[in-house]
Amino acid sequence: MNDLVAEAGVKTLPVTVLTGYLGSGKTTLLNRILSENHGKRYAVIVNEFGEVGIDNDLIVESDEEIYEMNNGCVCCTVRGDLVRVVEGLMRRPGRFDAIVVETTGLADPAPVAQTFFMDDDVRAKTHLDAVVALVDAKHLPLRLKDSREAEDQIAFADVVVLNKTDLVTPEELADVEAAVRAINPSARIHRTERAGVPLEEVLDRGAFDLSRALENDPHFLDAEDPDHVCGPDCDHDHHHDHGHDHAHGDAHHHHGAVSPIHDATVTSISLRGGTMDPKRFFPWIQKVTQTDGPNILRLKGIIAFADDDDRYVVQGIHMLIEGDHQRKWKEDEKRESRIVFIGRELDREKLERSFMACQAQA
Amino acid sequence: MPSVAPFDIDDYCVAAAFLGDTPVFAAAGGLVHRLDGTGKASEAHDGLLCASLDADNARLICSGEDGRVTAIAADGTVEELASIGRKWIAQVAAGPRGAIGFAVGRTAYVRLPDGTLKEIAEERTVEGIAFAPKGLRVALARYNAVALHFAAAGGKPVELEWKGAHTGVTFSPDGRFVVSAMQENALHGWKLDAKGSDNRHMRMTGYPAKVKSLSWSAKGKWLASSGAPAAVVWPFSGKDGPMGKAPLELGTRGDAQVVAVACHPAEDVVAIGYSDGMVLAARLADKKEVLLRRPGKGPITSLAWSADGKRLAYGSEAGDCGVVDIAG
Ligand SMILES: [Zn+2]
Ligand SMILES: [Zn+2]
Numbered sequence: 284m285n286d287l288v289a290e291a292g293v294k295t296l297p298v299t300v301l302t303g304y305l306g307s308g309k310t311t312l313l314n315r316i317l318s319e320n321h322g323k324r325y326a327v328i329v330n331e332f333g334e335v336g337i338d339n340d341l342i343v344e345s346d347e348e349i350y351e352m353n354n355g356c357v358c359c360t361v362r363g364d365l366v367r368v369v370e371g372l373m374r375r376p377g378r379f380d381a382i383v384v385e386t387t388g389l390a391d392p393a394p395v396a397q398t399f400f401m402d403d404d405v406r407a408k409t410h411l412d413a414v415v416a417l418v419d420a421k422h423l424p425l426r427l428k429d430s431r432e433a434e435d436q437i438a439f440a441d442v443v444v445l446n447k448t449d450l451v452t453p454e455e456l457a458d459v460e461a462a463v464r465a466i467n468p469s470a471r472i473h474r475t476e477r478a479g480v481p482l483e484e485v486l487d488r489g490a491f492d493l494s495r496a497l498e499n500d501p502h503f504l505d506a507e508d509p510d511h512v513c514g515p516d517c518d519h520d521h522h523h524d525h526g527h528d529h530a531h532g533d534a535h536h537h538h539g540a541v542s543p544i545h546d547a548t549v550t551s552i553s554l555r556g557g558t559m560d561p562k563r564f565f566p567w568i569q570k571v572t573q574t575d576g577p578n579i580l581r582l583k584g585i586i587a588f589a590d591d592d593d594r595y596v597v598q599g600i601h602m603l604i605e606g607d608h609q610r611k612w613k614e615d616e617k618r619e620s621r622i623v624f625i626g627r628e629l630d631r632e633k634l635e636r637s638f639m640a641c642q643a644q645a
Numbered sequence: 646m647p648s649v650a651p652f653d654i655d656d657y658c659v660a661a662a663f664l665g666d667t668p669v670f671a672a673a674g675g676l677v678h679r680l681d682g683t684g685k686a687s688e689a690h691d692g693l694l695c696a697s698l699d700a701d702n703a704r705l706i707c708s709g710e711d712g713r714v715t716a717i718a719a720d721g722t723v724e725e726l727a728s729i730g731r732k733w734i735a736q737v738a739a740g741p742r743g744a745i746g747f748a749v750g751r752t753a754y755v756r757l758p759d760g761t762l763k764e765i766a767e768e769r770t771v772e773g774i775a776f777a778p779k780g781l782r783v784a785l786a787r788y789n790a791v792a793l794h795f796a797a798a799g800g801k802p803v804e805l806e807w808k809g810a811h812t813g814v815t816f817s818p819d820g821r822f823v824v825s826a827m828q829e830n831a832l833h834g835w836k837l838d839a840k841g842s843d844n845r846h847m848r849m850t851g852y853p854a855k856v857k858s859l860s861w862s863a864k865g866k867w868l869a870s871s872g873a874p875a876a877v878v879w880p881f882s883g884k885d886g887p888m889g890k891a892p893l894e895l896g897t898r899g900d901a902q903v904v905a906v907a908c909h910p911a912e913d914v915v916a917i918g919y920s921d922g923m924v925l926a927a928r929l930a931d932k933k934e935v936l937l938r939r940p941g942k943g944p945i946t947s948l949a950w951s952a953d954g955k956r957l958a959y960g961s962e963a964g965d966c967g968v969v970d971i972a973g
Contacts, residue, residue: 346750348770350810350828363810367735371694374657374673
């Protein structure tokens with residue numbers, strides 16, 4: 284098993300992974316990233332030049348090449364082509380500030396994300412910032428029915444941009460949101476038309492930076508507001524710990540229940556417990572990621588350890604797991620442990636029972 | 646005492662080489678700098694990705710982000726050998742009699758001595774390319790195999806299968822062995838004249854990092870490699886290559902990794918470049934070391950001996966390159 288340990292003190296360039304089907308608005312968003320005046324220069328790795336209508340020598344075409352890493356394990360994969368292209372780009376680092384990797388609609392996002400943790404050369408120079416999924420509100424129900432990839436992309440995302448909301452009724456939109464939420468309860472969701480999401484909501488998110496992860500995510504497994512969907516009327520970068528009142532005008536809420544349009548093969552399991560005993564928790568999380576790793580797409584958690592004044596955050600992709608102390612618990616914060624597993628064929632009862640058994644004895 | 650002539654090219658050095666007596670340094674930005682007293686550079690590419698020395702013709706074959714392959718002569722002349730449109734050509738290799746091989750994605754190209762361009766389709770991305778010492782036979786490294794093709798004749802390739810991603814490849818100078826570097830920090834070798842498939846494989850493992858630099862000793866008795874705190878040098882003089890034998894470890898350091906190696910053209914001596922910019926030479930017979938260059942601004946990317954073995958050119962990621970005169 285590899286640990287997702289960040290190298291301290293070395294400045295690495297952020298990488299945003301953009302997933303989504305053709306027609307999801309991914310190309311529109313890419314064009315905005317390349318052309319809008321935001322003061323940053325992006326190198327963009329695409330599957331085909333043709334999709335992006337902009338001529339720019341920082342756009343690099345690359346064939347998706349999946350390599351298994353440790354002979355045999357199906358989930359321990361990297362994108363070999365990215366290793367090569369990122370290495371090439373980083374030889375001339377002065378030309379850009381960040382990298383965007385676009386993947387095709389049929390791509391599995393895991394190897395892309397894992398490349399930034401499992402390849403030492405790539406990891407020495409870059410870091411994964413966030414996985415952003417573009418979703419076409421109109422066509423998502425069909426996609427979820429006929430492909431596993433659409434589900435994977437949502438399950439993997441830190442940010443879901445729910446696009447083309449103008450093409451659906453409020454009821455349809457609510458159902459689509461519920462489907463996204465049922466697959467991935469911890470992603471930030473943005474509703475947009477014509478991929479008009481503010482770029483700062485998709486770039487430089489620090490979703491894999493343990494000092495920032497979940498910190499700017501006030502809704503992480505929030506019992507008071509489980510169906511929260513972010514829109515243009517809410518801004519999260521000032522922290523709102525309570526009373527976050529959203530008049531999104533949803534016709535109905537599903538409260539984390541199974542959605543009517545999503546025959547789930549991906550499920551999420553959100554667990555909540557008290558303070559944990561580190562001597563039990565660490566062996567447990569290691570074992571879970573070793574044995575269930577191939578089935579776990581993402582995991583994220585905030586853990587309260589007994590006799591520890593710091594919040595501990597963990598996250599993982601398949602068998603990769605990283606964790607670190609993040610910051611002091613605030614006075615008004617409840618010291619409890621929350622963790623979410625997103626994956627397939629996960630045994631909720633077993634995970635819950637074993638998680639609860641990691642709690643410190645009172 | 647060896648003396649050092651520093652030469653700062655202010656860019657990542659992809660390759661250092663000698664074209665005849667002239668040391669040249671190919672920079673990632675696309676310039677090929679000459680250390681010949683003029684300080685002049687040739688504009689070879691918009692983004693230079695790979696370079697390979699064609700020693701017979703004293704030219705450096707380069708490939709770039711601009712989809713072109715060029716040959717740079719000692720006087721700085723740039724000749725375009727191929728142009729295939731807007732694709733990164735990340736692999737290029739010079740072959741015998743002026744043949745050139747290069748690869749883009751899943752397609753490899755061989756430009757034959759008469760200028761004909763042959764196209765070879767592979768099922769996976771071609772990550773490495775190397776010519777056999779004779780006969781226009783080319784090895785292509787890819788996922789799960791190294792494929793051997795006869796470039797001029799065509800026909801079905803010989804597939805040397807081994808699971809995993811092969812990211813680089815080299816033939817031994819006598820053509821008996823093919824060795825690949827792998828994504829998973831190992832080398833894999835094949836003995837081409839082995840009887841039966843069981844005893845043809847050679848697994849060379851234990852590296853803490855990927856092997857990015859390989860160099861055969863003068864008579865092909867040894868293969869030096871990077872990827873560890875020492876230069877790992879495998880014996881290939883026996884009938885079965887390194888099987889069942891331990892490699893030599895030369896220039897071991899606790900605080901830096903070996904990132905580049907180059908064997909001397911005549912003696913059993915290897916030049917060793919480190920991640921902190923230091924360069925040593927070490928003799929295989931007694932492991933005796935000589936410091937050639939103190940640590941610099943960045944990791945060594947390339948080492949190249951002059952044909953007479955009296956000078957060593959080195960390139961670095963930070964662009965602080967130079968030439969060491971061994972005799973001083
Ligand atoms: Zn695995
Ligand atoms: Zn909100």
